[in-house]
Amino acid sequence: MLDKNGIAKRIAREVEDGFYVNLGIGIPTLVANYVRDDIEVEFQSENGVLGMGPFPFEGDEDADIINAGKQTITTLPGASFFDSAMSFGMIRGQHVDLTILGAMEVSENGDIANWKIPGKMVKGMGGAMDLVASAENIIVAMMHTNRAGASKLLKSCSLPLTGVACVKKIVTNMAVIEVTPKGFKLLERAPGVSVEEIKNATEGALIIDGDIPEMIL
Secondary structure (H helix, E strand, C coil): CCCHHHHHHHHHCCCCCCCEEEECCCHHHHHHHCCCCCCCCEEEECCCEEEECCCCCCCCCCCCCECCCCCECCEEEEEEECCHHHHHHHHHCCCCCEEEEECCEEECCCCEECCCCCCCCCCCCCCHHHHHHHCCCEEEECCCECCCCCECEECCCCCCCCECCCCCEEECCCEEEEEECCEEEEEEECCCCCHHHHHHCCCCCEECCCCCCECCC
């Protein structure tokens, strides 16, 4: 089974040369640490950064250079900083090739809930609503189950939705799953995880076609 870094490492294999990529808060921010050295990728953060690099080493942090999750980051040569209007112009104008988001729930038809738990104070949906409405390629990074062991890959989301039928692929600590018109399709399983375990941890319809290979990280 994967940890958060393992999930990020697997998602990094989905990033292609020349991509502009938006990284959401949480596990997605780790993806920049694992992208191959032989490709060029521009990471965009909705607070107004293009050209993010890996997280800084301890002691090298600059408190003025942060991502959307208020974590300190590094920038690569040629990086630029701009206001929110420019940042969301990039997002709404569909100039981002890949969006990687965290989620609390995903439904079998690709709905995503990642901004609010009823009864808990939040500032609002934020930039997630623009990302899910504009992006054509959304990968979700998440744990397969919650702390109580209940599935987070559901027939339908129980939490307030961020977007409808927008998720294309999910990478969890247990599996890589594609969202299809017929439900979740199992593509890969995490090291040491059986197909049966994934099936038991998935509430939504799960399509299993042939032998399921183990992930290559």
